[in-house]
Amino acid sequence: MNTEEQTYDGLIKACLGAREAILASREAVVVSHVDADGLSSAAIMCTALGRIGIDANPVFFKQLDGSALRSIADLNPNLTIFTDLGSGMIGEISELDIPAVVADHHRPSQAGKHSQIAHINPHLAGGDGSIQISGAGCAYLLARSLSPANKDLAQLAVVGAVGDLQDQSQRRLVGLNRRILSDAQEAGLLAFGPDIRLFGRQTRPVWKMLEYCQDPFLPGLSGDEEACIAFLKELGIRLGGERWRRWIDLDQGEKSRVASALMRHGLRAGLASQRLERLVGEVYTLLLEREGTELRDATEYSTLLNATARYGHSRIGLAVLMGDRDQAFEDAQRLLGQHRQNLVNGIKLVREVGITPMQRVQFFDAGSAITDTIVGIVAGLCFQMADRSKPLLAFADTPDGCLKVSARGTMELVHVGLDLSSAISRSAQAVGGVGGGHNVAAGATIPPHKKMEFLELMDRAIDAQMPRQAKPG
Ligand SMILES: [Mn+2]
Structure with missing residues (x-):
C-alpha cells in the first residue's frame, strides 16, 4: 500500500484528468448511489457543476448493473459523472462507450486498471476506500479541482464519510478524510472534537439516547427505558423542564x-474496556445548521439522508443537501420517523428468526419482512449484539424477485485477513449474481434458489482468508 501522501497525489492527478472532460461539456448526467454517501456525492457534484454553468441531471441507482447502465446509455448524455459507484463496472461502462468520469471509492473491477475513462478511486492510487475516503470525498476532491471556491462543500463530504461509517473503526475519521475535515474547518462550516458517540445528541431526550445505545450494547440499559431514566436520576441529571433535555442541553x-457512570456501568456488566472505549470519540458538528436539528450533527444528518434514499425518495434528501430547509426537510423528517420504526421492527424480526452459525460465517434471512434497502443497516445494528468472531450475512428479498445479501465484518477480522469484498464478489459471480464493496462491509444480489450454494461458497472463501491457527477444531 502507498503512503497517504502518494494516494492523495494520485487522486488529485486523476481529478485533473477528469476536469478537462467536465469543462468541455455543457451538461452532465450525475449517476449516484441511493445512500447517504451517494446523495452527498451527488449534491457536491451537482452544486459544483451548477456553479460553472453546467446543467446537471441527477439519477440514482441501488446497484449499477447491466440494465442500469443501458438505461443511462439510452439517455445518450454528453457526459456522465458516476459518483459513489461505477468502479465495479468500469469495463462495462467503457464497452458501452459512455463518455464518463468515475469518482468512486469501492474496489474497482480488474478492467479498471486499463480503462481510458477518467477514474478517481483511492484503490487505483494504492489507498483504501473503506475508511480513508468516501464517495463523497472523491466527489469533493473533484469539485475542488474545478474551483477552490468549492471548499465549502467539504462539510458534505464529511456527512458522506460518516454515512458510510468511515469514522467507526477508529472512532474518528482517518486518512484522507482528515484533509477534507480540515478544509471544512477552515471554511468555518464544521467543528469537531471528542464527545460521547451515542446517536441522537442533537434531537433525542438524554434517556432515549441511552436507551438506543447499540455500540456497545449496554446490558441493563440498552433497550430499557425505565432503567435509563432511573440511571440518570441517580446521577442527579434533571430530565426536563419545559421540554425534555437533550445531550446538547x-x-x-x-x-x-x-x-464516566456509563463506563462504570459497562465494566460492572462485564464489557471489555476495548468495547467500552467506543462510547467516546470524535463527533462532527455542522456550524451553520440550527441547533437541535438532525442537520447539526453529521451522524444524524446521514441517517436522515438514508431515511429518504433507502425508500426511493433520493430527491428529497438531495434537496435537503442542496439547501432546502422547508418542504424537503419536513418530508425528510417524516420519512426519518418511519425509518426508525422500520429499524426497530427489523431488529425485533432478527431476534425472532435468529442468527444461524456456520463454520466461518453466520446469517439470517429476513425474507420480505425487511426491505432490501435497509437490511444492511439492520445487519449492522444486530451485529453489535451478536457473536463478533464471524462475519454476519443478511438476506432479504428484492422487489424484482432476487435475493439481496449484506455482509458485515469487524476491523479486528480485517486485520487478520478478512476481505468481504473479494469473497462476496467471487461467490456471487459463481452463482450468477453480482457483488462487491469493501473489506469490512459488502453486498451482493443473487438468484434466490442459489442461497445455500452461495453460503457454502462464502463459508469456504472466508475460511481461506482466515489464519490457520485461528481455525476452530
Ligand atoms: Mn460510499
Missing part, C-alpha cells in the same frame, strides 16, 4: 458525570 459537568 447538558452542561460539561453533567456530560462527564454521565460518561
Whole structure:
C-alpha cells in the first residue's frame, strides 16, 4: 500500500484528468448511489457543476448493473459523472462507450486498471476506500479541482464519510478524510472534537439516547427505558423542564458525570474496556445548521439522508443537501420517523428468526419482512449484539424477485485477513449474481434458489482468508 501522501497525489492527478472532460461539456448526467454517501456525492457534484454553468441531471441507482447502465446509455448524455459507484463496472461502462468520469471509492473491477475513462478511486492510487475516503470525498476532491471556491462543500463530504461509517473503526475519521475535515474547518462550516458517540445528541431526550445505545450494547440499559431514566436520576441529571433535555442541553459537568457512570456501568456488566472505549470519540458538528436539528450533527444528518434514499425518495434528501430547509426537510423528517420504526421492527424480526452459525460465517434471512434497502443497516445494528468472531450475512428479498445479501465484518477480522469484498464478489459471480464493496462491509444480489450454494461458497472463501491457527477444531 502507498503512503497517504502518494494516494492523495494520485487522486488529485486523476481529478485533473477528469476536469478537462467536465469543462468541455455543457451538461452532465450525475449517476449516484441511493445512500447517504451517494446523495452527498451527488449534491457536491451537482452544486459544483451548477456553479460553472453546467446543467446537471441527477439519477440514482441501488446497484449499477447491466440494465442500469443501458438505461443511462439510452439517455445518450454528453457526459456522465458516476459518483459513489461505477468502479465495479468500469469495463462495462467503457464497452458501452459512455463518455464518463468515475469518482468512486469501492474496489474497482480488474478492467479498471486499463480503462481510458477518467477514474478517481483511492484503490487505483494504492489507498483504501473503506475508511480513508468516501464517495463523497472523491466527489469533493473533484469539485475542488474545478474551483477552490468549492471548499465549502467539504462539510458534505464529511456527512458522506460518516454515512458510510468511515469514522467507526477508529472512532474518528482517518486518512484522507482528515484533509477534507480540515478544509471544512477552515471554511468555518464544521467543528469537531471528542464527545460521547451515542446517536441522537442533537434531537433525542438524554434517556432515549441511552436507551438506543447499540455500540456497545449496554446490558441493563440498552433497550430499557425505565432503567435509563432511573440511571440518570441517580446521577442527579434533571430530565426536563419545559421540554425534555437533550445531550446538547447538558452542561460539561453533567456530560462527564454521565460518561464516566456509563463506563462504570459497562465494566460492572462485564464489557471489555476495548468495547467500552467506543462510547467516546470524535463527533462532527455542522456550524451553520440550527441547533437541535438532525442537520447539526453529521451522524444524524446521514441517517436522515438514508431515511429518504433507502425508500426511493433520493430527491428529497438531495434537496435537503442542496439547501432546502422547508418542504424537503419536513418530508425528510417524516420519512426519518418511519425509518426508525422500520429499524426497530427489523431488529425485533432478527431476534425472532435468529442468527444461524456456520463454520466461518453466520446469517439470517429476513425474507420480505425487511426491505432490501435497509437490511444492511439492520445487519449492522444486530451485529453489535451478536457473536463478533464471524462475519454476519443478511438476506432479504428484492422487489424484482432476487435475493439481496449484506455482509458485515469487524476491523479486528480485517486485520487478520478478512476481505468481504473479494469473497462476496467471487461467490456471487459463481452463482450468477453480482457483488462487491469493501473489506469490512459488502453486498451482493443473487438468484434466490442459489442461497445455500452461495453460503457454502462464502463459508469456504472466508475460511481461506482466515489464519490457520485461528481455525476452530
Ligand atoms: Mn460510499
